[in-house]
Amino acid sequence: MTDIRPEVATPAPQLEVRALRKYFPLKLSLMARLRGQVPETVKAVDDVDMVVFKGEVLGLVGETGCGKSTLARCIAGLYESSGGEIRLDGQALSARRTTALRRRIQVVFQDPYSSLNPRMTVTQTVGEILRVHGKIPRKAVATAVDEPLGLVGFPTALKNAYPRSLSGGLRQRVSIARALAASPEILLADEPVSALDVSVQATILNLLDDLRKRLGLTILLITHDMAVVRHLSDRVAVMYLGRIVESAPSEELFTNPRHPYTVALLSAVPHLEPGRGVPPPAVVGDPPSPIRLPSGCRYHPRCPLAEEVCRREDPPLEIGPWHPGHAAACHFAERVDQLVLQTADQRRDRALAQQADKAAGQEKD
Amino acid sequence: MPELLRVEDDVVEIRTRRGVLRAVDGVSFSIAAGEALGLVGESGCGKTTALRTILGLIPRHATVSGRVLFEGEDLLAKNGDAMRRRRGKAISMIFQEPMTALNPLMRAGQQIAEAIEINLGHGGREARREAVDLMRRVDIPDAERRYRAYPHELSGGMRQRVMIAMALSCHPRLVLCDEPTTALDVTVQEQILNILATMQREEGLSILYVTHDLAVVAELCERVAVMYAAQIVEIGTVDEVFRRPRHPYTLGLLRSIPRFERVQETLNAIPGAPPHLLAPPPGCRFHPRCPYVEDDCRQGDFPLLPIGDDHDSACIHSERCVEAIVGDPVMPGD
Helix, strand or coil: CCCCCCCCCCCCCCEEEEEEEEEEECCCCHHHHHCCCCCCEEEEEEEEEEEECCCCEEEEECCCCCCHHHHHHHHHCCCCCCEEEEEECCEEECCCCCHHHHHHEEEECCCCCCCCCCCCCHHHHHHHHHHHHCCCCHHHHHHHCHHHHHHCCCCHHHCCCCHHHCCHHHHHHHHHHHHHCCCCCEEEEECCCCCCCHHHHHHHHHHHHHHHHHHCCEEEEEECCHHHHHHHCCEEEEEECCEEEEEEEHHHHHHCCCCHHHHHHHHHCCCCCCCCCCCCCCCCCCCCCCCCCCCCCCCHHHCCCCCHHHHHCCCCCEECCCCCCCEECCCCHHHHHHHHHHHHHHHHHHHHHHHHHHHHHHHHC | CCEEEEEEEEEEEEEECCEEEEEEEEEEEEEECCCEEEEECCCCCCHHHHHHHHCCCCCCCEEEEEEEEECCEEHHHCCHHHHHHHECCCEEEECCCHHHHCCCCCCHHHHHHHHHHHHHCCCHHHHHHHHHHHHHHCCCCCHHHHCCCCHHHCCHHHHHHHHHHHHHCCCCCEEEEECCCCCCCHHHHHHHHHHHHHHHHHHCCEEEEEECCHHHHHHHCCEEEEEECCEEEEEEEHHHHHHCCCCHHHHHHHHHCCCCCCCCCCCCCCCCCCCCCCCCCCCCCCHHHCCCCCHHHCCCCCCCEEEECCEEECCCCCHHHHHHHCCCCCCCCC
């Protein structure tokens, strides 16, 4: 497997994931077990290689069930991986970690309504982490929580409130403050804004950006929202069915995608600018089940570029000649720019046809 | 185009233990035949309740007033049976979560066929053939086999297609969509929007599309109504409202969304959070979060006022939005 570092001369990565696997065996009925059937497995994460550098925001995108949250949970130590390794500053991490190791990677979950204990006040929630990881004595906690709460802009007047009396935006701030209370080096943010109101999302995104700049935090941002990723990330990795299919610096990935799946994903994002109409779908069907993975390249059943070789051979994630930090796992990566042009053409034709249709409809009236 | 639906002064009051909550407060809008109207707003702003009153699908402890005129007939004045005849036939609905809206114990295709049998009175075999046909039209591959599948055997996108097939089965003139793509991935969302856009174009279907996603509205709809705290604060053509918003909430919302097509330094967030509907602020409900607030915003009523050709706003200082856009257009290149 090729190294996917952005440039040859860059420092060693802070977080390194090598050939990581996480398989979930499916339960069999008693009869099936008596018949001696072998249980099937869901390959949620299947041979993932990834590096994260200090102080960067790496956006991990992909659709439901592609394994992005499972990957994050393995990194956080919430799941024990089935194979491969995770290294933090060169040190191998298992799921069984010492408190000191756990402190270094903290998680912000998607839903601040279910990830905060409803029976603990804000001070208790954040203070618990301070006592465990900051070794702050119980008596000093009440004042010590002001620091992480201040970092996230949580009004300290509300620090003795219970989560139920807080708005979604404030709850997510508490959840971020709880993670920061451990002084982590890496923050895993798993869909940090998708449960929030649209008008509140921006404040949390600005906060994450600000924290990265002020504290030099490394952030692994997991989301399905391409606009959020483009706004916050320095680099982006695209996941499909348990595998990373493309990774590149953010602008490079968005302007010069080299995997057909990335092209489909990017062209499916609705734009706010009116007058574009609904574009023709760039990909047909739903992702296949991660239980029975397609042979060869996992994207071949939906891929417009697929040929015989794609059904046979699984393409490795390799740096191409386009950019020193741009890797794609496609046999025909060099043809993908043609696909981008084609998609854009189809889209323009469709928009023109829709306009003509509407004009014709108005004349009739 | 002739008007198909007109909602006038829709008010929905829900009795709760802590008092009476106005989930919808004086909402009025209309939809022309063949038109798609987007109703956008944040969670809890009353957009789903407003949509549900059209079909009379409101909780028992709620009271509704106002008028819902469908082709001139007041649907709210109808009794249960007359309403049921309308439902599914002239007006149908697509729900957000197809898994809870479909019957888990009944084969997907049979649920479509059942709708055809009841509403159109077609015989079993004919209904079955029409159901398979419809499944093909909403791009369900292998429709014959999928007819026999149970909802749990289908993916989210396939289930939503079954819902759409069912909604279209009786040739409705209006389809009410309640966030039909929110639970779906973007690539599947795009496919679903395509089916809806095609039906609208080819069969002159009218669509009322409720969502919090302004970009989906920009692609699918001709007109848009923006709701905030149970009231419509701005309504007009998508082109007008998104390019030249005349309500500070609409402007704030448009500026706060991370844009896929251009990279911004920081997002212009709207401070604060939407108010609770049990105790909405007096005056303009947006005034505590509004950057242009003045003394006269803090009390009184704020009805929609026409400010242009097919463009109404509830803001009495809407010229401030005009000033804010000069030199800093909402859409790049304007």
